[in-house]
Amino acid sequence: MxxxxxxxxxxxxxxxxxxxxxxxxxxxxxxxxxxxxxxxxxxxxxxxxxxxxxxxxxxxxxxxxxxxxxxxxxxxKGVKVTRKGEGALLWSSAAGGRGVLVAGTEPPEVMELWDWTLGPGDQHASEPHTPGTKELLQVLQGTVTVVAAEQTVVLETGDSLSFPGDVAHSYGNNGPDAARFSLAVFERGVGSAHREANNA
Structure with missing residues (x-):
C-alpha cells in the first residue's frame, strides 16, 4: 500500500x-x-x-x-476501466477510513466518482468546490452524517442525497461500525476561465 x-x-x-x-x-x-x-x-x-x-x-x-x-x-479517449483496488487513494484515516477516486471525466464537464469508507468516529471536511458544483451521495453500508448548506442530514443504508458542493460540507460516521458510500461530484466549466483569459 x-x-x-x-x-x-x-x-x-x-x-x-x-x-x-x-x-x-x-x-x-x-x-x-x-x-x-x-x-x-x-x-x-x-x-x-x-x-x-x-x-x-x-x-x-x-x-x-x-x-x-x-x-x-x-x-x-474512449473506454477507461478502473479495476477493483486501482483507484486513487486520496484520503485515509487511522480508523480505517478511505476516500478513493475510482473514475473521472475530462474538462470542461468534470464528473468524479468516489468510493468512500468512514471508520467509526471518522469525519472528513471539504472546502467549497468551484461555483455550481453538485454532489450526489448514496450510503451503501452503515450511517453517514452529511453537513452541507447549513443543514445536517443523517443517512442510513440505501438513502441518497444531492447537495451543492460549492459550500463547505462534511461527511461523518458517528456510529460504532464502518460506513461506506458512493459519491459523484459534478463540476461544470472546469478550465473555462483559463481558456477565456488565454483567448482574450
Whole structure:
C-alpha cells in the first residue's frame, strides 16, 4: 500500500509540474493562483508529501483541469476501466477510513466518482468546490452524517442525497461500525476561465 501511495504522489507531482510548465508558470504564479504556499507546491511536485484532497482541488482549479486529470495517467479517449483496488487513494484515516477516486471525466464537464469508507468516529471536511458544483451521495453500508448548506442530514443504508458542493460540507460516521458510500461530484466549466483569459 505504501508503494501505491508513493507511486500516486509521484504521478500527481509529475502531472502538476507538466501542467504548470505547459502554461509557462513559475511556482510562485501557480501558488498564488491556487492559494497554496510555494513550499507546498514544491513538495507536491517532488512527491515528498501526500497532499490533501482540498489542496489538490485548489491546484487543479488553478490549472483549469479536473482532479481526475491530476491523479490518472493520460490515456486515449474512449473506454477507461478502473479495476477493483486501482483507484486513487486520496484520503485515509487511522480508523480505517478511505476516500478513493475510482473514475473521472475530462474538462470542461468534470464528473468524479468516489468510493468512500468512514471508520467509526471518522469525519472528513471539504472546502467549497468551484461555483455550481453538485454532489450526489448514496450510503451503501452503515450511517453517514452529511453537513452541507447549513443543514445536517443523517443517512442510513440505501438513502441518497444531492447537495451543492460549492459550500463547505462534511461527511461523518458517528456510529460504532464502518460506513461506506458512493459519491459523484459534478463540476461544470472546469478550465473555462483559463481558456477565456488565454483567448482574450
Amino acid at each position: 505504501e508503494e501505491n501511495i508513493a507511486s500516486l504522489a509521484s504521478a500527481i507531482g509529475g502531472r502538476v509540474k507538466q501542467e504548470r510548465q505547459a502554461r509557462h508558470w513559475t511556482l510562485d504564479q501557480l501558488a498564488e493562483a491556487a492559494g497554496v504556499s510555494r513550499r507546498m507546491l514544491i513538495n507536491v511536485e517532488q512527491a515528498t508529501m501526500n497532499p490533501s484532497v482540498g489542496t489538490l482541488l485548489r491546484i487543479s482549479a488553478a490549472l483549469g483541469v479536473g482532479l481526475p486529470d491530476l491523479v490518472q495517467s493520460p490515456e486515449p
